[in-house]
Amino acid sequence: MTELKDILYKVAINAVVGNTAMSVNKIEFDSRKVEQDDVFVAIRGSVSDGHDFIEKAVDLGALVVICEQVPDIVVSGVTYVEVEDTQSALAIMASNYYDSPSGNLKLVGVTGTNGKTTIATLLYQLFKKAGFKVGLLSTVKIVVDTTVYNATHTTPDSLTINYYLKEMNNAGVEYCFMEVSSHGIHQKRTEGLDFAGGIFTNLSHDHLDYHNTFKEYRDVKKTFFDELPTKAFALVNKDDKNGSFMIQNTKAKQHTYALKSYADYRGQILESSLEGLLLKLNDHEVWAKLIGSFNAYNLLAIFGTAELLGLETLETLQLLSDLQSVSGRFQYLISDEKITAIVDYAHTPDALKNVLETINDIRTNNETLITVVGCGGDRDKMKRPVMGNIAARLSNKTIFTSDNPRTENPDQIIEDIEKGVEPQDYKKTLSITDRKQAIKTACQLANKDDIILIAGKGHETYQEINGERTDFNDFEIVKQELKKLNK
Ligand SMILES: CC(=O)N[C@H]1[C@@H](OP(=O)(O)OP(=O)(O)OC[C@H]2O[C@@H](n3ccc(=O)[nH]c3=O)[C@H](O)[C@@H]2O)O[C@H](CO)[C@@H](O)[C@@H]1O[C@H](C)C(=O)N[C@@H](C)C(=O)N[C@H](CCC(=O)O)C(=O)O
Numbered sequence: 001m002t003e004l005k006d007i008l009y010k011v012a013i014n015a016v017v018g019n020t021a022m023s024v025n026k027i028e029f030d031s032r033k034v035e036q037d038d039v040f041v042a043i044r045g046s047v048s049d050g051h052d053f054i055e056k057a058v059d060l061g062a063l064v065v066i067c068e069q070v071p072d073i074v075v076s077g078v079t080y081v082e083v084e085d086t087q088s089a090l091a092i093m094a095s096n097y098y099d100s101p102s103g104n105l106k107l108v109g110v111t112g113t114n115g116k117t118t119i120a121t122l123l124y125q126l127f128k129k130a131g132f133k134v135g136l137l138s139t140v141k142i143v144v145d146t147t148v149y150n151a152t153h154t155t156p157d158s159l160t161i162n163y164y165l166k167e168m169n170n171a172g173v174e175y176c177f178m179e180v181s182s183h184g185i186h187q188k189r190t191e192g193l194d195f196a197g198g199i200f201t202n203l204s205h206d207h208l209d210y211h212n213t214f215k216e217y218r219d220v221k222k223t224f225f226d227e228l229p230t231k232a233f234a235l236v237n238k239d240d241k242n243g244s245f246m247i248q249n250t251k252a253k254q255h256t257y258a259l260k261s262y263a264d265y266r267g268q269i270l271e272s273s274l275e276g277l278l279l280k281l282n283d284h285e286v287w288a289k290l291i292g293s294f295n296a297y298n299l300l301a302i303f304g305t306a307e308l309l310g311l312e313t314l315e316t317l318q319l320l321s322d323l324q325s326v327s328g329r330f331q332y333l334i335s336d337e338k339i340t341a342i343v344d345y346a347h348t349p350d351a352l353k354n355v356l357e358t359i360n361d362i363r364t365n366n367e368t369l370i371t372v373v374g375c376g377g378d379r380d381k382m383k384r385p386v387m388g389n390i391a392a393r394l395s396n397k398t399i400f401t402s403d404n405p406r407t408e409n410p411d412q413i414i415e416d417i418e419k420g421v422e423p424q425d426y427k428k429t430l431s432i433t434d435r436k437q438a439i440k441t442a443c444q445l446a447n448k449d450d451i452i453l454i455a456g457k458g459h460e461t462y463q464e465i466n467g468e469r470t471d472f473n474d475f476e477i478v479k480q481e482l483k484k485l486n487k
Pocket residue numbers: 029030031032042043044045046047048049050053152153154155156157181182183184187
């Protein structure tokens with residue numbers, strides 16, 4: 001049991017109905033999970049309003065209700081705390097409940113449209129190799145030093161974040177790297193966390209289904225930097241036109257990285273091939289096993305962060321050259337017939353363009369590049385024709401297919417994608433709704449030395465159709481199909 005007063009520390013309270021001198025069991029923001037003596041936090045969501053479930057939470061035993069408006073009828077013996085913003089209150093209470101775990105380790109947040117998982121995961125790898133105990137909160141997984149948990153979100157809700165940070169404290173973790181999504185910032189999931197640093201990667205067209213305009217999306221990202229403490233660092237990509245905007249009002253110490261302009265951490269690509277990158281980072285040359293110019297940016301951000309966190313430069317460079325690619329991020333295999341199959345999580349126009357340009361840059365012969373791609377259902381519809389255009393333009397052959405149609409009609413999604421294809425590229429495209437058939441067809445079409453790119457799902461291990469998830473793994477499927485075809 002925890003004292004309610006301790007949980008409410010630093011929460012901006014407008015009004016209280018009832019007694020606050022009491023012990024409570026735990027905090028819940030979903031009425032369905034409430035148990036005896038819990039605190040229920042009513043949140044106005046995008047689908048429903050938690051305030052409609054206050055009565056249900058009280059019936060299940062909630063002793064305290066945190067809300068933005070006290071209900072007309074209150075139950076005696078229950079304490080109602082009215083706050084300005086229940087999402088903020090939840091984040092602060094979550095931190096209090098778990099004894100402010102973010103303050104007991106060095107927490108670094110990575111935000112931006114692309115590169116968050118890659119940077120956070122590689123920083124985890126690098127600090128592990130440097131001998132530290134490390135934590136990771138990412139789209140792919142949550143790791144408490146060496147124990148791996150499933151991730152449900154890129155940035156989980158504030159109770160989940162603080163729960164895992166507390167686990168990290170218990171395990172003696174010194175550094176934690178986490179992805180900070182725009183949804184996470186907007187829903188205050190990261191509020192009240194004591195960040196040691198923040199990294200900005202880049203900003204492009206994404207999530208405009210949730211954030212109404214690009215400006216709103218950009219402004220939400222900026223609030224992450226606005227709220228960093230003075231002692232923290234803010235490391236931004238100066239080549240991105242929004243890099244300097246992000247740190248306009250931050251109190252944190254400002255640092256920049258860039259490939260194209262002068263910055264604190266400067267990079268130059270000396271060589272780029274399917275084997276990796278030869279980079280010049282400030283005045284040092286280093287080989288990395290990661291492929292593609294966008295990874296040069298990711299490596300620069302990692303290099304800068306390691307320096308800002310106090311690692312020795314030479315040790316950092318040595319560890320950088322040892323980093324392994326992240327699952328579903330430019331993950332590749334080369335078949336017996338020397339067909340290269342690449343699985344990548346590129347599910348935005350910018351990421352897809354980057355991946356295709358990268359492949360086009362580093363391919364040497366007259367290989368055919370066959371791309372298999374789709375767009376998710378119940379997500380931003382504007383990106384569909386843009387991705388269709390990019391895929392068809394930058395590949396020799398493109399097969400449009402399904403990528404988690406969710407509740408939408410998969411054929412309609414494919415039609416939306418096809419609309420973006422230029423007339424001269426149309427003959428290069430095919431549409432096959434079933435993703436497995438699409439991958440199989442790509443394998444049949446591929447000859448010796450050709451390259452197959454399967455984009456959009458990366459590490460995902462399912463396909464979601466009509467709300468139902470069935471096992472699906474791009475990498476395993478392409479591997480099997482190439483084998484079955486004796487290629
Ligand atoms: C659109 C969105 O972000 N939704 C998130 C939000 O849920 P919501 O606003 O829809 O909640 P709601 O269903 O309207 O319910 C409102 C409140 O009533 C409560 N409720 C509801 C029903 C009930 O019977 N009783 C009850 O108490 C709910 O628990 C909630 O507190 O708050 C929930 C709790 O934190 C999140 O799980 C949920 O994420 C959904 C599942 C989701 O898919 N989110 C994605 C879009 C997301 O967050 N993605 C980003 C990364 C994107 C990227 O960069 O690629 C991420 O960080 O993962």
